[in-house]
Amino acid sequence: MALLEAKGITKKFGGLVAVDKLSFEVKQGEIVSIIGPNGAGKTTVFNMITGIYEIDEGEIVFDNKVISNKSPIYIVEAGISRTFQNIRLFKQMRVIENVMVGTHIKTNYNFFDALFRTKRFRNEERKATQKAIDILESIDLGDYINDYANNLPYGLQRRLEIARAIATGAKLLILDEPAAGMNPQESENLLNFIRSLQAKGYTILIIEHDMNVVMNISDRIYVMDYGKRIANGTPSEIASNPDVIKAYLGDASEILEEDDAV
Amino acid sequence: MFVEQLINGLAIGTIYALVAVGYSLVFGILRLVNFTHSSVYTLGAFMVYVGVEYLHLNIFLAILFSLVTTGFAGVMIDKMGLEPLRKKGASKISAMITTIGLSYIIINCLNIAFGSQIIRFPDLFNYGTFKLLGATIAWQQVIIGAVALILLVALSIFINRTRIGLAMRAVQQEPSAAAINGINVNMIISLTFFLGAASAAIAGTLIASYNQYLRSSMGDIVGLKAFAAAVLGGIGSLPGSVLGGLIIGVSESMAVYKLGGSYIDMVAFSLLFLVLLIRPYGILGRKGSTKV
Amino acid sequence: MNMKKENKSLYTKAVITIGQLWENPIIKGIILLALALFVYFLPKMATLYFQRIAIMVAFYAIGAYTAVLLTTYRGTNYLVAVILGACLAGAFGALLALSTMRLSGTYVTIVTMAFFYVISSIILNWDSVTKGSVGVLNIPAPNLFGMKLTMKNGGYFYLIMFYVALTILVTKLVINSKVGRAIKAVRDDELAAIMMGINNKKYKIIAYTLAAFFAGLAGTLYGPFMGYINNATFNYDICISALVIVILGGIGTVKGAIIGAIIISPLGELLRGLTTFMKGLPEWMQISQPEQWRFVIYGMIMVIMMRFRPQGILGGQSKLPYKMPKGVERKVMK
Numbered sequence: 001m002a003l004l005e006a007k008g009i010t011k012k013f014g015g016l017v018a019v020d021k022l023s024f025e026v027k028q029g030e031i032v033s034i035i036g037p038n039g040a041g042k043t044t045v046f047n048m049i050t051g052i053y054e055i056d057e058g059e060i061v062f063d064n065k066v067i068s069n070k071s072p073i074y075i076v077e078a079g080i081s082r083t084f085q086n087i088r089l090f091k092q093m094r095v096i097e098n099v100m101v102g103t104h105i106k107t108n109y110n111f112f113d114a115l116f117r118t119k120r121f122r123n124e125e126r127k128a129t130q131k132a133i134d135i136l137e138s139i140d141l142g143d144y145i146n147d148y149a150n151n152l153p154y155g156l157q158r159r160l161e162i163a164r165a166i167a168t169g170a171k172l173l174i175l176d177e178p179a180a181g182m183n184p185q186e187s188e189n190l191l192n193f194i195r196s197l198q199a200k201g202y203t204i205l206i207i208e209h210d211m212n213v214v215m216n217i218s219d220r221i222y223v224m225d226y227g228k229r230i231a232n233g234t235p236s237e238i239a240s241n242p243d244v245i246k247a248y249l250g251d252a253s254e255i256l257e258e259d260d261a262v
Numbered sequence: 263m264f265v266e267q268l269i270n271g272l273a274i275g276t277i278y279a280l281v282a283v284g285y286s287l288v289f290g291i292l293r294l295v296n297f298t299h300s301s302v303y304t305l306g307a308f309m310v311y312v313g314v315e316y317l318h319l320n321i322f323l324a325i326l327f328s329l330v331t332t333g334f335a336g337v338m339i340d341k342m343g344l345e346p347l348r349k350k351g352a353s354k355i356s357a358m359i360t361t362i363g364l365s366y367i368i369i370n371c372l373n374i375a376f377g378s379q380i381i382r383f384p385d386l387f388n389y390g391t392f393k394l395l396g397a398t399i400a401w402q403q404v405i406i407g408a409v410a411l412i413l414l415v416a417l418s419i420f421i422n423r424t425r426i427g428l429a430m431r432a433v434q435q436e437p438s439a440a441a442i443n444g445i446n447v448n449m450i451i452s453l454t455f456f457l458g459a460a461s462a463a464i465a466g467t468l469i470a471s472y473n474q475y476l477r478s479s480m481g482d483i484v485g486l487k488a489f490a491a492a493v494l495g496g497i498g499s500l501p502g503s504v505l506g507g508l509i510i511g512v513s514e515s516m517a518v519y520k521l522g523g524s525y526i527d528m529v530a531f532s533l534l535f536l537v538l539l540i541r542p543y544g545i546l547g548r549k550g551s552t553k554v
Numbered sequence: 555m556n557m558k559k560e561n562k563s564l565y566t567k568a569v570i571t572i573g574q575l576w577e578n579p580i581i582k583g584i585i586l587l588a589l590a591l592f593v594y595f596l597p598k599m600a601t602l603y604f605q606r607i608a609i610m611v612a613f614y615a616i617g618a619y620t621a622v623l624l625t626t627y628r629g630t631n632y633l634v635a636v637i638l639g640a641c642l643a644g645a646f647g648a649l650l651a652l653s654t655m656r657l658s659g660t661y662v663t664i665v666t667m668a669f670f671y672v673i674s675s676i677i678l679n680w681d682s683v684t685k686g687s688v689g690v691l692n693i694p695a696p697n698l699f700g701m702k703l704t705m706k707n708g709g710y711f712y713l714i715m716f717y718v719a720l721t722i723l724v725t726k727l728v729i730n731s732k733v734g735r736a737i738k739a740v741r742d743d744e745l746a747a748i749m750m751g752i753n754n755k756k757y758k759i760i761a762y763t764l765a766a767f768f769a770g771l772a773g774t775l776y777g778p779f780m781g782y783i784n785n786a787t788f789n790y791d792i793c794i795s796a797l798v799i800v801i802l803g804g805i806g807t808v809k810g811a812i813i814g815a816i817i818i819s820p821l822g823e824l825l826r827g828l829t830t831f832m833k834g835l836p837e838w839m840q841i842s843q844p845e846q847w848r849f850v851i852y853g854m855i856m857v858i859m860m861r862f863r864p865q866g867i868l869g870g871q872s873k874l875p876y877k878m879p880k881g882v883e884r885k886v887m888k
Binding site for chain 2: 665667668671672675794797801843846847849850852853854855856857859860861864
């Protein structure tokens, strides 16, 4: 059963059709990647799913609910959370506070509970803190809880961004170029980390340029060019698809051959 | 009455424009609201007074003296206050607070030296009045407007037609690319501060001569209104500043004509508020894009 | 019996003497502190501290005028007037938050600046209510349950202390909760905060309302202390003093605001004292115009702090560990 399904979604900016009647689906527990050359419309798709952009045509269904053209807050509450291409942590807040901001929608008390430190406040705050710590420890950030986000090394900042997304209680994590700017060692660690998330039951949708990451991790891949879907299938199908090689991979085909050899 | 108020508004408006250009120039290059600008305006007028009263210069030499010293003060504000911050990579807010601090230092030093009372200032352009369309118009207003207008035109020719002006525009667009192409960016910034300060000095002198007095607080309101004018026209755009200055000047004098004097200070901001609701980046301003 | 009475009067005397010595700086400082504290809550959308403080002063004036007009001319109960003053300021805060919601950056600055000007204009021009530049005179001392609280009997001092304690307490309670975290998150990165499911508009309104409420509360203190208020009471002097306190102490810390207020508020008195002291010295060494010197010093503090310690004396990132609620366990121990 599809957890997320996009049915012919379209986004126009003035005369430019950034995303053109695109359809795809992500099944429960899968890792799906969207790849394509620069300007193919990948990040636009993410912004459409997460409610930053309105959709001109089509429909997005998540967990049997229509989420297209709903507010970002509704979409987070429905169970989708994302990371950003250029890391957007709360830099002047601690690591644990960043994750606790993620727990915001699941923390159930209001302003007056906070003001009067009611029992509900104490219970909920304890639960939220505990959850944040558990998440941080489960992804090996337990040693950094007191640090400020902008002091973390780059790779850990990426990881913290994912931790923050998990804290919202999301079922589907949307990762926008998680390996961008990472060295091979860091992206290898990231691969293992994302696989471990899948093992924990998360469904994951990725945009990525790093072909090594994409080919190694994805269950299925969608290829976009000029806002349209030009191919989809398993990594090996994509690697041998002549359309894809022609439209997108080009030089990268050499890298793929190496991968196939392995 | 109407024609007189219109002429008056245009004269004051060109002065606002002259001050607004200074905000706009510095904002264009540094993306910084330069709060020292209104104190530099005051300083300029005081320097003319110093030239006349203490150095016994004739009025034109005194104005020249003021142009040089005030312009130099503008350069020093950048060299001593802002350039070290740029080198350190400090935040925009730090730079802005530094300019607030510097403006406090300048104004209150003037206060300590000259007191906060009104000081008589010579009327430079007292050539009587003439009749136009049945209205009595002071030559003074016409001359003030004309001087300010000539300076604005000269400034825009300088920026749009000379090599240095080209370099200034290059730094505005992309400082790092300009630096790679051999433009001395810090020199250009200093020059910008010099031009801004000098034009503010002229504006201050014109207003002081118009009112026939000086005081250390004379820049407060004019500074704010000129800033409003710069934003109204689209900050960073030179024609925008001129347009904004004229609009505010004229609508203020129209407000005086229709409503009486007590609401004059509200006009500029109410106008600004309305314009920004319709055009959030000012009349001639362009939207700066941010990437998600 | 007699002994006891004597003791008491001695104590009262001491309080009064200390009160007289520090009266002005302490009260002003505390009022400024209350003002400075809540600058913290204004989200990043009011990018400039200066403008933040200008609007805080506007709220402060709203609170002050509401309370003073009600108690002086209507004979309203003091507590009721104070609460009404603070609430009205809070309502204006919410209104300002709503009206700046669509704008960004420099343009918010302009609107907030305009707000400051509109409020001062109204105070000056709405003669029939605010008494314009003449101001409101003979403001009665606060009357709490039949007890008159004045500077003389020390009651007013304790009242102000109580307000400040309340302000600090509420600041702390709000900061260390999901509300405070949401406000900080919106300030740090609005889009990312929205993507965490935070209702950015709601928290901006909460932040502005709180800031305005407490600025209004601080404003209600000023009138009875001075005995009169007029349009000149709420000028840039207060803005700048509060700004310098925040810059010196460090924005976003309660301790920083307190330290800043302690250093800054006696400065005026100190310089005045210095002026008197220097009367005996040769003329070129004398300082006249202590007020102007105070502003020069303010300016220098701003420039120097921005150059060498922009986060303020106590600002910046805390070295202390995060304070966990009780009952939270770390499963993996180091």
